[in-house]
Amino acid sequence: MKLSGKVAAITGAARGIGKACAKRFLDDGVKVVISDVDAEGLAATAAELGRPDALRTVVGNVARRADVDQLVTTAVKEFGRLDIMVNNAGVARNRDILEISEEEFDEIIGINLKGAFFGVQAAAKQMIAQGGGGVIINMSSVNALLAIPALATYAMSKGGMKQLTSVAAVALAPHNIRVVAVGPGTILTDMVASSIYTSEDARKTVMSRTPAGRGGEPSEVASVVAFLASDDASYITGQTIYPDGGRLILNYTVPVKEK
Numbered sequence: 001m002k003l004s005g006k007v008a009a010i011t012g013a014a015r016g017i018g019k020a021c022a023k024r025f026l027d028d029g030v031k032v033v034i035s036d037v038d039a040e041g042l043a044a045t046a047a048e049l050g051r052p053d054a055l056r057t058v059v060g061n062v063a064r065r066a067d068v069d070q071l072v073t074t075a076v077k078e079f080g081r082l083d084i085m086v087n088n089a090g091v092a093r094n095r096d097i098l099e100i101s102e103e104e105f106d107e108i109i110g111i112n113l114k115g116a117f118f119g120v121q122a123a124a125k126q127m128i129a130q131g132g133g134g135v136i137i138n139m140s141s142v143n144a145l146l147a148i149p150a151l152a153t154y155a156m157s158k159g160g161m162k163q164l165t166s167v168a169a170v171a172l173a174p175h176n177i178r179v180v181a182v183g184p185g186t187i188l189t190d191m192v193a194s195s196i197y198t199s200e201d202a203r204k205t206v207m208s209r210t211p212a213g214r215g216g217e218p219s220e221v222a223s224v225v226a227f228l229a230s231d232d233a234s235y236i237t238g239q240t241i242y243p244d245g246g247r248l249i250l251n252y253t254v255p256v257k258e259k
Contacts, residue, residue, distance in 0.1 A: 007033075013036055020221065063107075076126060094150050116164060123197030142183055146247075178243070187215060187216040187221055
């Protein structure tokens, strides 16, 4: 229980990786505030996790600064401080790059990158005000490095998050705040089902590029998040850790037609 007594806030926690992180933190003795734009899903997750003594919910859209600020404010109001911020909220759209609309581009960048930026700012301001440092964890992706055309907007947002993590880590180091990121490979979540596993052929293609031979579980990502949030990772900042089943070492391949 190395995290016992800490307070964490998690965005995009109605399901998937965010929900798994909330469960792991609660199991580790952390008080947790979770947020999501899906009010019904958020309520269902809270009911499933239980722990009314240590869990609170905030409905909000991370693309709006006021909603992110409210998440941090709630953590402080309910539990007295904020030690860990997990900027997890994210969306992906499988789309031909020539068909991406301005509205869709703004939506993806707004949630995935701007939302994380707001989370870094809000958490850091609170951590500095209360003293004692803290940890900010951004949920990135292997797509920060890989170039998969069908996920162009998602890849751009995660590439930006890599630099957000780097510059924030340097800027906040004097305040004893570590900023790190987790870059999952293919994790078995609703988002993967809707945007990546769009057919059996698509699933087989992903698995052909995953040495582990399977998709990851949300709990496996939550384990990495818990490690990075702990003092066991006290000398890690500005880095992205990739729980990806070996995806990056194999890299992404495309069919080549010789001319």
